[in-house]
Amino acid sequence: MKYSPINSKLFIENRRNFTAKMKPHSLAVFNSNDIYPISADSTMPFEQHRDIFYLSGVDQEESILVLFPDCPKEKHREILFLKETNAHIAVWEGEKLTKDAAFKTSGIKTVYWLQDMEKIMFELMTQCETVYINTNEHYRANVETETREDRYTKWLKEKYPAHSVAKSAPILQRLRSVKNQIEIDLIQQACDITEKGFRRILNFVKPDVWEYEIEAEFMHEFLRNRSKKFAYTPIIASGNNANVLHYIENNKQCKAGDLILMDVGAEYANYSSDLTRTIPVSGKFTKRQKEVYNAVNRVKNEATKMLLPGTDWTEYHIEVGKLMTSELLGLKLLDKADVKNENPEWPAYKKYFMHGTSHHMGLDTHDYGILTEPMQPNMVFTVEPGIYIPEEGFGIRLEDDVVIQKSGEPFNLMRNIPIEADDIEALMNS
Numbered sequence: 001m002k003y004s005p006i007n008s009k010l011f012i013e014n015r016r017n018f019t020a021k022m023k024p025h026s027l028a029v030f031n032s033n034d035i036y037p038i039s040a041d042s043t044m045p046f047e048q049h050r051d052i053f054y055l056s057g058v059d060q061e062e063s064i065l066v067l068f069p070d071c072p073k074e075k076h077r078e079i080l081f082l083k084e085t086n087a088h089i090a091v092w093e094g095e096k097l098t099k100d101a102a103f104k105t106s107g108i109k110t111v112y113w114l115q116d117m118e119k120i121m122f123e124l125m126t127q128c129e130t131v132y133i134n135t136n137e138h139y140r141a142n143v144e145t146e147t148r149e150d151r152y153t154k155w156l157k158e159k160y161p162a163h164s165v166a167k168s169a170p171i172l173q174r175l176r177s178v179k180n181q182i183e184i185d186l187i188q189q190a191c192d193i194t195e196k197g198f199r200r201i202l203n204f205v206k207p208d209v210w211e212y213e214i215e216a217e218f219m220h221e222f223l224r225n226r227s228k229k230f231a232y233t234p235i236i237a238s239g240n241n242a243n244v245l246h247y248i249e250n251n252k253q254c255k256a257g258d259l260i261l262m263d264v265g266a267e268y269a270n271y272s273s274d275l276t277r278t279i280p281v282s283g284k285f286t287k288r289q290k291e292v293y294n295a296v297n298r299v300k301n302e303a304t305k306m307l308l309p310g311t312d313w314t315e316y317h318i319e320v321g322k323l324m325t326s327e328l329l330g331l332k333l334l335d336k337a338d339v340k341n342e343n344p345e346w347p348a349y350k351k352y353f354m355h356g357t358s359h360h361m362g363l364d365t366h367d368y369g370i371l372t373e374p375m376q377p378n379m380v381f382t383v384e385p386g387i388y389i390p391e392e393g394f395g396i397r398l399e400d401d402v403v404i405q406k407s408g409e410p411f412n413l414m415r416n417i418p419i420e421a422d423d424i425e426a427l428m429n430s
Contacts, residue, residue, distance in 0.1 A: 001059055002226045003269035008107040010182040011057040014175065015078065018055060019069040021171045026070070027124055028132035028168055029156065030055060031149040032063040045229070049149065050363040051134055051172055053270055056080060056106040060097055062114055064152070068124055075110045076124060084113040121156075130164040131156060137169040140366050170370075177360055177369035179378045183271065184403055184413075187362065187380060190231065190273035191401060191413045193266040197221040198277060198417055202427045207256035207281055211236040214262065215250050222266040231272035232365045235263035238281065242395030243388045245355060254281045259289060259394045265365070272365040274382050275414060276399035283428035285421055289394060292387050293421050295327040296396045299385040303357055304402055307383070307410045311375040320357045324349045324385060333389065352387050361401055377406045380413070 022028060030052040036044045048059045056065050064081040071077045085096035099111040112120055125131075133153045136143055157165065179187070197218040204217050214236045222230065237247040238254040242261035254260055258281045265273035278293065280286075285293060303320045325348065328334040334348050342348040358381045360369035369379065381404065386397030398419060402410035418424055 001269075002228050004226070005105070006057055006186070006269060007182055008057060008105060010180055011055060011105075012107040013180060015055050015067060017175050018168075018171055019067055021175075022067070022069060022132065023130050023166060024070060025128055026130035026132060026166065027066060027068040027128040028134075029152065030065040030067075030134050030168070031147075031152050032058070032061050034148045035061050036145075048270060049147075050176075050270065051168070054172070054176060054363060056108065058082070058097065058102065058106060059270070063097075064114070064117060065108075066121075066124065068128060070128075071124065072127060076120075078108045078110060079120065080106060080108050080111045081114045081117045081120075082111060084115070125160050125163065128163070130166050131160070132166045132168045132171075133157075134168045134172075137167070137173070138364075138366070138368065139371065173368045173370050174373075176362060176367065177379055178376055179362060179380055179403070181378075183362065184378070184380070186269050186271040187273065187401065188413050190227065190266050190268035190271050191275070191417075193222055193225040193227050193268055194264065194273045194275050195414070195417045196225055197264065197266065198262075198275065199427070201262070202279070202418070202424070205254070205260065205279065205281060205428065206283075207254065209254050209281075211238055211241075211250040211252050211254060211260070214254075214260070215264075218262075218264050218266075225266070227266040227268050229267055231265040231267040231274065235261065237261045237263075237395070240390060240393050240395075242278070242397075243390045245388075256282045257286070259285075259396065261395055261397055263397065263399070270363055272361055272363070272367075273413070274361055274365055274384075274399060274401055275417065276384055276386075276397045277417070277419065277424075278396045278398065279424050279428065284425050288392070289396075290421050292331060292389070292394075293396050293398075295331055296385055296387050296398050297419065297421070299323045299327055300383050300398050300400070303385060304383045304400070304412070305409055307358070307375060307381055307402060307404050309375060309377050309404060309406065313371045313375070316375075317357055320385065321347055321349055324353050324387075328352055328387070331387075333387075352389060353385060354388070355384075355386070357385055358382050375404055377404050379404045381410070 033049040062083040066079040102111045200221045201217045233248045236250040238260045239258040241247045261278045263276040338348040360367040361380045384399035388395035400414040
């Protein structure tokens with residue numbers, strides 16, 4: 001891995017918190033992701049399943065974690081099954097985790113090779129009553145591919161049909177949404193790498209540069225700072241491309257006088273950052289562009305102040321909508337009649353700001369969190385309002401990542417990344 005070793009205390013505490021929520025005499029199983037094929041002998045880069053990583057720190061394919069807190073045998077209360085390394089694998093792929101290395105990473109003492117899994121699982125299943133299976137119940141999930149976790153769950157339920165089945169997802173949704181300080185530090189590191197990328201491109205952008213060249217500058221800076229990749233597919237959208245919310249082609253030339261909306265974040269140790277900045281190709285905003293920019297920034301600043309313990313998700317977005325409506329009236333994009341006659345299901349402001357303002361962030365860019373429950377300290381959220389004006393040829397979005405505090409305003413993990421319009425212009429022309 002490119003990242004520095006993570007203190008195993010994080011994973012030990014995560015397992016302790018998870019097992020405390022399990023039913024008596026129950027067992028939970030978590031699988032690594034597959035390595036997905038492209039064609040011929042090509043594969044996509046391996047991405048570890050975030051749940052097994054969260055609970056063990058193991059960042060390797062063909063790994064299984066079993067948690068059985070009430071197991072009669074103490075050594076079987078936490079088990080890792082790993083792919084056994086050998087000389088051939090070491091030469092062609094590099095050595096896999098040894099049992100000792102797995103213990104140092106995870107804090108789990110009992111490690112078996114994967115070929116022993118079915119035999120050990122038979123013993124464990126005779127001793128438990130309920131099995132926790134791990135299903136993807138994220139509110140944005142739309143998965144057609146059968147995962148390694150799905151196949152394992154199918155095998156387990158067919159082989160042991162008399163066991164009760166419970167879901168890991170509700171426990172993980174709550175646990176993963178509230179961050180440990182070690183996790184916050186890792187997200188901060190991802191944000192700091194993103195900052196380096198952004199400052200690099202401020203000195204790089206000029207008229208006639210191509211969007212993909214900007215993408216390359218970000219990737220260069222990310223890789224040289226121990227990030228393995230973008231946290232998500234980057235958006236480098238110049239001119240009217242910014243009015244396509246998920247524009248990812250990044251294949252147009254940036255023209256003088258246009259704006260570039262850049263939604264880009266580095267990952268670090270599987271943790272995400274999520275940044276959006278909008279900058280002028282020529283190094284200076286027009287009067288109108290700056291008016292809209294400052295309106296978006298004001299909404300972002302005021303929305304951030306609302307992210308407090310106890311805040312209701314739905315109410316938060318209603319209040320942000322009121323802020324945006326006021327700004328759009330000031331910009332003459334809406335008038336009082338538009339607001340008076342609006343559809344409550346699709347308020348007038350949605351014509352220019354049609355997406356949500358915030359989402360949970362962490363191991364996944366759109367991280368786990370139950371939206372019907374109040375916000376809590378140490379939850380990490382994005383704040384990302386935008387105004388999109390196709391008829392004027394530009395769109396502006398600004399986004400930071402913040403941590404909810406026990407009291408007071410959230411802590412901005414991107415506080416050092418330039419955002420004020422005047423600061424952007426000064427840096428681009430320095």
